[in-house]
Amino acid sequence: MTESTSSLRRQLWQQTWPMAIGVLALLGFQLVDSAFIARLGTQPLAAQSFTFPLSFLIIGVQVGMGIAIAALISRTLGADDMARARRLGTLVLFGGSALMAVLMLIMWLAQTPLFTLLGADTPTRALIRAYWGPQLLANWLGAVLYFGYSLFRAHGDTRLPGKLMVVTSLLNLGLDPLLIFGVGDWSGWGLPGAAWATAIAFAIGIWLLVRRLRSHDWLARHGLRREVRESSGPFVTIAGPAMVSQLMPPLSAMLATWVVAGLGETAVAAWGLASRLETLSLMVVLALTMSLPPWLGRCYGAGDWPRIEALMMLAARTAAIWQLGLGIVMAVAAPWVAVALSGNPEIRDELAMLIRWLLPSYSLLGLCMLVVSASNALGWPMRAMLLSFMRLFVCYLPCLALGAWLAGVFGVAWGAALGNVLAGGLAWGIFRRSLKRRMATAE
Known part of the structure; x- marks a missing residue:
């Protein structure tokens, strides 16, 4: 190992481990949240599972904006223009929060046709309606918190976001059983209690973040209109x-x-739990997609392409080895994991099958996620978009649908796994060729 590689590995670890712990805490509470709801019965768990796609859509919008925040501010800092970085930070923090509020309102107004389209029947939609309002509030508070995290990450501080993810997760875990099941003579709020627990935890997180933000000179009050026109x-x-x-x-x-x-x-209930487990198992990859782009953006601003290549190779090896090892362990432990997450025998069996097939395939899925995240940071947003399209609509969904048609839930498991493997291999090959061409051009 060369000194340069050793130094990069140490720096990557220092940037990533706070985010990895934060992501583990954040996704861990979401999984436990679903496990609590599973104790209410199959129908409440299925109701929550129907909301996952729309919640993912909301998160997709906020993450897309967060990517732009981190990329623009980190590139500006790489070019040593702190004044503009302050203006950008102010605009995206407050403008992004307003845009997300509009999106939440649309989601509330359109809930009936959306959940009907997803296949929720009338009794399930009634459960969803009581849950969806507080869940949208929690999603908005989470988006505001995420924009604050993006600002800190763009300035190279991954520790505070990681700490706040842990704090909000612990608060949520403490509030979940109280608000879902109640205490004493109070029977709790059931399914909506899970959403209120998240909303309260995120609100406290925002309060803590604002207090810390006041100690940094990262926001601006002047020149914002001109910056809007320029940026x-x-x-x-x-x-x-x-x-x-x-x-x-x-x-x-x-x-x-x-x-x-x-x-x-x-099957929907088992798929919902598997989706929660998927995001938790990808914690290291998700942490890398948060910590690596600002670093790549600074290198991009400085024109340091050899360092970019070294960082990507190191991150790819780390993600692939970690995910494959974890996937094998989880596949072996699938029956016990399924028992811990669900009390319904039918859900347990189908969940165990999904775990066995899906978890090992995330080693290749992780590579695809890294490539998409890095492409945005390196000035290739259209390529990132095309890679995402290829992964989901050329590889993943066709394989999943074919598997479901051929073999039911078992086919869903192996079909989704096959789609992940195909997507990861294609994305990494395309990225390596693009990076080599860009380095040759720079030389």
Whole structure:
């Protein structure tokens, strides 16, 4: 190992581990949240599972904006223009929060046709309606918090976002059983209690973040109108394709849920738990997609392409090895994991089958996610969007639908796994060729 590689590995670890712990805490509470709801019965769990695609869509919009925030600010810092970085930080923090509020309102007004289209029947839609209002509030508070995280990450601070993810997750875990099941003579709020627990935890997180933000000179009060005129074009150039890239997974999730809904309510409940487990198992990859782009953006601003290549190779090896090892362990432990997450024997069996097939395939899925994230940071937003489209609509969904048609839930499991493997291999090959051409041009 050369000194340069050793130094890069140490720096990558220092940037990534706070985000990995934060992502683990954040996704862990979401999984436990679903496990609590599973104790209410199959129908409440299925109701929550129907909301996942729309929640993923909301998250896709906020992540797309967060990508643009991190890319523009990190490139500006790489070019040593702190004044403009302050103006950009102010615009995206407050403008993004307003746009997300509008999106939440649209989601509330359009809930009946959306959930009907996803396959939810009338009793399930009644459960969803009581849950969807507080869940949208929680989603908006989570978006505001995420924009604050993006600002800190763009300035190279991954520790505070990681700490706040842990704090909000612990708060949520403490509030979940209280608000879902109640205490003493109070029977709790059931399914909506899970959403209120998340909303309260995120509100406290925002309060803590604002207190910390006041100690940094990262926001501006002057020159904002001029900055809107100058930066709206670059922001849309990055955020537009990034949002489309991030909106493809929730659209794909909606279509996948629609396919799985044809296999029955139990299959939807198992698929919902598997979706929660998927995001939790990808915590290291998700942390890398948060910590790596600002670093790549600074290298891009400085024109340091050899360092970009070294960073990507190191990140790819780390993601692939970690995910494959974790996938094998989870596949072996699938029966016990399924028992821990669900009390229904039918859900347990189908969930165990999904875990065995899907978890090992995330080693290749992780590579695809890294490539899409890096492409946005390196000025290739259209390429990132096309790679996301290829992954979901050329590889993943066709294989999943074919598997469901041929073999039911078992076919869904191996079909989705095959789609992940194909997508990861194709994305990494395309990225390597593009990077080599760009380095040759720079030389």
